[in-house]
Each structure stands twice: as C-alpha cells, then as structure tokens.
Amino acid sequence: MKKTLLTLGLAACAWAAHASGLDALESFVKNAKSGRAEFTQAVTAPAKEGQAARTKNSSGTFEFVRPNRFRFNYKKPFEQTIVADGQTLWLYDADLRQVTQRKQAQVLAQTPAALIASAPDLATLRKDFNLEAAPDANGMQWVQATPRVKEGQLNYIKVGFRGTELAALEILDGFGQKSVMTFNKMDTNASVGPEVFNFKPPQNSDVIKQ
Incomplete structure (x- = not known):
C-alpha cells in the first residue's frame, strides 16, 4: 500500500512539474499583451x-505587442533589425545595406516569434505546433514546440520560463544548428x-521583396 501511494505521489509530482x-x-x-527585454544569443x-x-x-x-507586432534590434557584433508591423516582416542588415520584405502572414506561423509574441492563445499555437512539457533545467520550466509541418526549417523550439516570466528560447534547425536566446530585464x-x-527602408539600401 505504501509503495502504491509513493508511486502515485511521484507520478503526481512528475505530472505537476511537466504541467x-x-x-x-x-x-x-x-x-503578456506587450513587453520589452534585453537578450543575448549564442548560435x-x-x-x-x-x-x-x-x-x-x-x-x-x-519589444512586442500582441498579437502581431514585434521588433528585434541586434546591436552587437553587427547591427540587424527584424520588425513585424502587423502586415509586413522586415529584415534589415546594416552592414550589407539590404532590406528583405515579406508578407508577415506567410512566414510567422511556425516560428519562435509565433510562440512568444504573435499567437493570441494556446489553441492557435496548437494548430501549428505539437506542444509538450520538457524537463526542468537551469532553474527554468520548459515547453517543447515541434512544428506540425515537417517540411519546415525547424526541428523544434523550446521555451523556458522562470515562473510565468519568459526567460529563454532554444531553437534547433534542420541543419543541426542550435540557437539559444536568453532574455534579461523582461518588462x-x-x-x-x-x-x-x-x-x-533606409536611403541607399537594397530592398528585396519575397
């Protein structure tokens, strides 16, 4: 009886941790309807x-405002900007003086941005991702999101939280490249x-529409 109760207790604890x-x-x-933070990224x-x-x-x-606007400003070592304005996704490389312009609705569904800044609710996310709890690590609770469409460039995305605060993203792409983004001073x-x-687009920059 004690063994059974212990087993049930451990199972309940495991479920709680995963949930x-x-x-x-x-x-x-x-x-989180909006927010801003600093980040570091290791690829x-x-x-x-x-x-x-x-x-x-x-x-x-x-910075982001849900459901469909966000901005990443890369400052070091090279200046790059990624902006979603609700209609268009802009990517600007300052060194190359090149802007890439895409229709936002066509490219964001199965991306990290959908998980942290674009989707209005979990039901919307589940249309594009299989969501499952991952083991706690580094003082964070993790969720693994696997794209439902296998032809994409992402193998999986993991989102880490401290409590209910967004703390990290881990991304593995189809080429085996891993990117870990850590958020600090999340407001x-x-x-x-x-x-x-x-x-x-800045003056004298090349604009590429895709």
Missing part, C-alpha cells in the same frame, strides 16, 4: 570533421508605442 511549463506558456500568451553550428563546433554570440533588445505589459514597429 508547469505548459501552464507558464499559456499564462504568458494570455496575459552554435554543428562540428565539422576535424574541427570543433563554433559559437557566435550577439546581443540586443526585443511584461510595458508601454510600447506603435512607432516602435514603424519601419522604413
């Missing part, structure tokens, strides 16, 4: 034969004005 990540994601998607390419894996680090700022439901998401 917490999904609960945190649901709470964040439902209650590690798979090791080649005879060579160690290489990691590139970058940092910047992130949930901050006042983020619409001008943040206004983007006009």
Whole structure:
C-alpha cells in the first residue's frame, strides 16, 4: 500500500512539474499583451570533421505587442533589425545595406516569434505546433514546440520560463544548428508605442521583396 501511494505521489509530482511549463506558456500568451527585454544569443553550428563546433554570440533588445507586432534590434557584433508591423516582416542588415520584405502572414506561423509574441492563445499555437512539457533545467520550466509541418526549417523550439516570466528560447534547425536566446530585464505589459514597429527602408539600401 505504501509503495502504491509513493508511486502515485511521484507520478503526481512528475505530472505537476511537466504541467508547469505548459501552464507558464499559456499564462504568458494570455496575459503578456506587450513587453520589452534585453537578450543575448549564442548560435552554435554543428562540428565539422576535424574541427570543433563554433559559437557566435550577439546581443540586443526585443519589444512586442500582441498579437502581431514585434521588433528585434541586434546591436552587437553587427547591427540587424527584424520588425513585424502587423502586415509586413522586415529584415534589415546594416552592414550589407539590404532590406528583405515579406508578407508577415506567410512566414510567422511556425516560428519562435509565433510562440512568444504573435499567437493570441494556446489553441492557435496548437494548430501549428505539437506542444509538450520538457524537463526542468537551469532553474527554468520548459515547453517543447515541434512544428506540425515537417517540411519546415525547424526541428523544434523550446521555451523556458522562470515562473510565468519568459526567460529563454532554444531553437534547433534542420541543419543541426542550435540557437539559444536568453532574455534579461523582461518588462511584461510595458508601454510600447506603435512607432516602435514603424519601419522604413533606409536611403541607399537594397530592398528585396519575397
């Protein structure tokens, strides 16, 4: 009897731990209507034969207003900007003086941005992702999101929370490249004005429409 109760107790604890990540994601998607944060990102390419894996680090700022506007400003080591204004997704590389322009609705559904800034609720996310709790790690509760469409470029996305606060993203793409983005100074439901998401291609930049 004691063994049975212990087994049930451990199972209940395991379920609670696994449920917490999904609960945190649901709470964040439902209650975080806007926000801003600083971020650092480490991108590690798979090791080649005879060579160690290489990691590139970058940092910047992130702002969003749900359901369909966000902005990533990469400041170091190179300036890049990614802006979703509700209709168009803009990618600007300052060094190349190049702007890529895409229709937002066609490219965001199965991306990390959908998980943290675009989707209005968990039901919408489940249309594009299989969502399941992942083991707690590094003091965070994790949810793994696997795209339902297998032809995409992403193998999976993991979202990490401390409590209900967005803390990290881990992304593995189809080429074996892993990207880990860590958020700091997250200010949930901050006042983020619409001008943040206004983007006009800089003068003398090449604009590529896709």
